[in-house]
Amino acid sequence: MFNLACFREPSERLGALKTMATNVLAENAPAVTQSVRPAVVDCDVHPILASSTALLPYLDEYWADQLTAALSPTYEPNYHPRGSAIAQRLDATLDEEGRAATTVEALVKDVFADGFTDFAILNCLYAVQQIHQPRREAAHARALNTWIAREWLDHDPRLRASIVVPMGTPRAAAEEIAYWAAQDDRFVQVLVLGQSELLLGREINWPIWEAAEKAGLPVAIHIGGVFRQAPTSVGWPTTYLEWYVGQQANLEAQLCSIVSEGILQKFPATKIVVTEVGFNWLPPFLWKFDKLWKSYRPDLPWVDRLPSELIREHVRFTTAPSDGAEEPGRLDNIVSRMGSDQMLVYSSDYPHNHHSGSRDIEAGTTDVGLLDRIYRHNASDLYNLVVPTSSGKAE
Amino acid sequence: MTKYVVASANEIEPGQRKIIELEGRSIGVFNLDGEYFALLNQCPHAGAELAAYGTIFGVSASEGPDQSIEYERGRSLRCPWHQWEFNVRTGESWYDPRNTKVRKYEVEVIPGSPEEVVDPDGGMQKGPHVMEGYAISVEGDVVVVDTSRRRAGTQGKKVPTAPCAVTQSASTA
Numbered sequence: 001m002f003n004l005a006c007f008r009e010p011s012e013r014l015g016a017l018k019t020m021a022t023n024v025l026a027e028n029a030p031a032v033t034q035s036v037r038p039a040v041v042d043c044d045v046h047p048i049l050a051s052s053t054a055l056l057p058y059l060d061e062y063w064a065d066q067l068t069a070a071l072s073p074t075y076e077p078n079y080h081p082r083g084s085a086i087a088q089r090l091d092a093t094l095d096e097e098g099r100a101a102t103t104v105e106a107l108v109k110d111v112f113a114d115g116f117t118d119f120a121i122l123n124c125l126y127a128v129q130q131i132h133q134p135r136r137e138a139a140h141a142r143a144l145n146t147w148i149a150r151e152w153l154d155h156d157p158r159l160r161a162s163i164v165v166p167m168g169t170p171r172a173a174a175e176e177i178a179y180w181a182a183q184d185d186r187f188v189q190v191l192v193l194g195q196s197e198l199l200l201g202r203e204i205n206w207p208i209w210e211a212a213e214k215a216g217l218p219v220a221i222h223i224g225g226v227f228r229q230a231p232t233s234v235g236w237p238t239t240y241l242e243w244y245v246g247q248q249a250n251l252e253a254q255l256c257s258i259v260s261e262g263i264l265q266k267f268p269a270t271k272i273v274v275t276e277v278g279f280n281w282l283p284p285f286l287w288k289f290d291k292l293w294k295s296y297r298p299d300l301p302w303v304d305r306l307p308s309e310l311i312r313e314h315v316r317f318t319t320a321p322s323d324g325a326e327e328p329g330r331l332d333n334i335v336s337r338m339g340s341d342q343m344l345v346y347s348s349d350y351p352h353n354h355h356s357g358s359r360d361i362e363a364g365t366t367d368v369g370l371l372d373r374i375y376r377h378n379a380s381d382l383y384n385l386v387v388p389t390s391s392g393k394a395e
Numbered sequence: 396m397t398k399y400v401v402a403s404a405n406e407i408e409p410g411q412r413k414i415i416e417l418e419g420r421s422i423g424v425f426n427l428d429g430e431y432f433a434l435l436n437q438c439p440h441a442g443a444e445l446a447a448y449g450t451i452f453g454v455s456a457s458e459g460p461d462q463s464i465e466y467e468r469g470r471s472l473r474c475p476w477h478q479w480e481f482n483v484r485t486g487e488s489w490y491d492p493r494n495t496k497v498r499k500y501e502v503e504v505i506p507g508s509p510e511e512v513v514d515p516d517g518g519m520q521k522g523p524h525v526m527e528g529y530a531i532s533v534e535g536d537v538v539v540v541d542t543s544r545r546r547a548g549t550q551g552k553k554v555p556t557a558p559c560a561v562t563q564s565a566s567t568a
Contacts, residue, residue, distance in 0.1 A: 203461075262460025294490050295478045301455035301464050306490065 038380030039118035039387045042358075044222075044275050044318045044347035045111055047152050049076070049126040049144070050095070050102040058143035058150070063136065075140070077127035079224050080352055084240060089353040100351035104155045111350050112158060116359075118387045120350075122161040123191055123275065124148055129167045129226045137166040141176055145187070153186045160383070162191035162220050168228075170204055174211035181215035188383045189218050194250045194277065195225025201254075201261030209267045218271035218316075218382050221254060223247045251277045252285050255311060259289070262302040264310050271382055272315045276349055280323035283337035286311060312340045316382065318347035319374060321354040322361050331364025341370050345379045397542050404504050404536035407431070414447050417542055422500060423447060424538060425483060427469045432483050433500035433540050438474045439488075445497060448475040451483065501541040 049055070052074045056064045067073075080087045082099070092100035093110050101107045111120045128144055131137040141164050148161045163180045165173035180187040190212045198204055200221070212219045223244070230236045232246040233253060251274055264270055286308040293307050303310070325331040335341050348358035362371060380386065401415045407426040414423050414436055421436035423446020436446035443449075454470040457463065471480040471489065480489040486499035 265459045266461065294488075297480065297490060298452075298455045300460075301457040302459050302462070304456075 035389045036386035037389050038376035039385040040116055040375045041346065041379035041383060041385055042111060042117045042120040042348050042350070043273065043345045043379055044123055044220075044320065045107065045120040045350045046101055046352065047104070047107060047122050047124050047148065048099060048101045048351075049124065049147065050097070050099060054151075055140065055143040055147055058146040059139060063139040063143070066136070075127045075130055077125060077130060077224060079125055079127075081240065086244070086352055086354065088351040092351045104152045104159075107152075107350070108156045108158070111348065114359075117158075117348075119158050119160055119383075119385050120348075121189060121383075122148060122152055122159060123220060123222055124161070124164055125222070125224055126164075127224070128164060129193055129224075131166075132168065132228070134166070134169045134172065137168050138172040138176070141166040141172075142179070145176065145180060149184060149186070153184075160186050160188045160385070162189040163187045163217070164191050165208065167192055167196055167208075167226055170207040174207035177208070177211035177215055177217065181211075181217065187217075188385075189220050189273065190215075191220050191222060193224035193226060194221050194247050194254060195227070195231050196254070197226050197228040199254060199257035199261075201257030201259070201263050203261070206263075206266065209263050209270055213267040213269045216269070218273050220273040220275045221251065221277075222275040223277050225250075248277055248281050252281070255285075255315065256289065259303060259307045259310055260300050262300065264314050265302045265304075270314055273318065273345065273382065274315060275318045275347070276320065276352075277317075278321050278323040279317035279319075279338070279344065280325070280334055282311075282317065282343075283334070283339075286339075308339065312338070312343060316343055316345050316378060318349070319344055319361055320347045320349035320352075320358055322356050322364075325364045326356045326360035326362075327364060329364065331361050331370070332367060335365075335370060341373050342378050342381070344374045345382065346375045398539050399542065400537045401540050402538045404538055407538065410451070412446065415540070417540060421446070422540065423449075424502060424540060425451070425472075427451065427483065431502040431504060431538055433502045434472065434481070434483065434486050435498040435500075437497070438476065438479070438481075439495055439497050440474065440479055441476055443474050443476040445472065445474050445481070449473055449481075450475070452480065454480070454482075454489070503539050503541070504536050505539055506536050 052067060052072045056067065059067060082088075088094075088100040091110075093106040094100055095102045095106065100110070111117060124144060126144055128137055128140040131140055144164050145161075148164075153159050153161055163177055165176045167173055177190055190208070192200065192208065196205065200208075209219070225231045225247075231243055232249065237243050237246055255274075258264065258272070289307040289311075293303070297303065319325070323334070325334055335344065338344075346358075350358075361374070365371065397418075399415075399417050401417070401424055402413055407413050407424060409426050409428050412423050412425045414421060416422070421444070422433055423436045424431060424433045425446075434446050436444050438445040438449075449472040451469060452471045452473045453466050453468040455464055455466045457465065470483060472483045473480050479495075481487065481497050482489070482492070484499075485492075486497040487493075488495040488497075
């Protein structure tokens with residue numbers, strides 16, 4: 001029973017193969033017979049909206065005037081305050097105000113600098129989700145996604161993006177997902193935040209899961225929040241340190257909720273990418289979840305397998321921050337404890353600055369096959385991104 | 396291969412159980428609405444007296460979080476310590492029936508009083524509790540537990556189960 005669960009249905013695999021044929025980089029347009037390989041995907045890169053006025057061209061007249069009349073407040077969430085150690089790496093290309101990742105030129109220059117990364121997925125953290133007025137939130141989400149498409153995706157074929165959704169109104173979030181899925185396949189994922197108003201498994205949030213599944217898109221759960229309530233489950237922390245570290249516990253609560261509320265039975269094609277929250281905390285959490293599930297299973301009779309088994313099948317984790325996995329043997333160790341080499345996907349978390357470089361995780365293992373899974377195959381399984389083998393890159 | 400007479404049929408009322416000792420092992424014999432089942436009185440998890448103090452419970456199942464919950468009473472035995480569920484008919488745990496199970500014994504009810512069914516030359520034997528604690532002249536049917544069909548025990552030697560994802564990495568590599 002352990003083995004079967006992880007294999008895709010044959011029909012699903014066929015679909016993926018068909019997509020592979022069409023998703024190749026345009027600039028290297030291959031002959032029909034050209035072979036492809038899974039792309040190296042940087043699964044978490046952050047474009048920064050420097051000013052809310054940049055959204056004015058993408059808001060309709062009513063919402064543009066509303067923003068202007070309010071003196072164009074920013075909804076910059078300060079998840080990574082500009083002066084803090086984590087905000088931007090020291091070698092990043094900066095704009096005239098000293099900020100990284102505010103222009104597509106600067107971001108592309110840095111993210112693809114090593115000639116290794118084939119695609120990068122943009123997760124824009126500008127916090128439309130913190131707008132409490134539902135229609136304003138939806139309007140700004142649409143504007144932000146349009147800004148991402150026009151100002152970023154249109155300028156480099158190696159960029160992909162997550163759909164920012166108005167989390168305050170799940171029905172509107174579902175509409176946003178359907179809107180982009182129908183017209184722009186460069187949006188390869190849905191972005192939600194780890195601190196939601198109600199747990200992500202709750203029925204009120206099902207429209208988001210339903211729409212993502214229907215569109216065939218993974219859902220990234222990223223560090224961040226809607227701030228309708230305190231950002232930890234027991235109240236307001238007083239320091240940034242507490243907030244950032246504390247989000248890990250929120251992700252445990254979200255995974256508990258998603259599994260327990262039956263999201264993975266109700267929407268069985270769901271894929272989740274836990275993003276920028278680390279992963280070293282996962283094994284003890286899974287152990288406890290499994291252990292207690294054996295005692296309380298009758299509370300959730302639709303969960304017919306070990307929670308860890310469901311999470312291994314449906315949930316992925318980005319590699320930055322690395323949680324110390326770059327120490328010799330540590331990456332092997334964590335993968336062994338996770339019980340799967342298919343759960344980690346590569347990310348740089350550019351421009352954010354963590355204690356180790358994006359690819360330092362290579363020092364944590366001697367298993368090139370594992371690195372190949374992390375860099376290429378695991379993300380390829382999620383996003384169907386491939387490049388021609390003739391691109392001259394190392395295989 | 397031994398069958399033991401452990402009680403007269405009217406001794407264990409529906410919904411009741413009797414703890415007996417056969418061949419040095421403590422065993423619980425249950426009467427669920429006239430059907431008899433016997434399980435080893437020891438939880439394979441941490442050793443609690445599962446049969447003596449476990450709760451007869453129902454088994455719940457559902458196709459999904461918005462689907463109806465099917466619930467059938469009298470199907471499981473839940474351990475008093477950690478409430479793990481065991482199928483009272485098979486001894487299999489709900490969550491891992493192959494690797495975690497409690498030993499089950501065959502039970503039958505046969506007509507006749509103990510004197511009539513016990514074979515002095517082997518075969519059917521008087522269960523110790525019957526001999527010691529109960530008059531063997533009780534009229535009517537008797538409950539017989541069969542200790543002969545042993546299955547491999549699982550305590551202390553769990554079969555390691557490979558995590559799914561690791562074993563199939565070649566498929567997409």
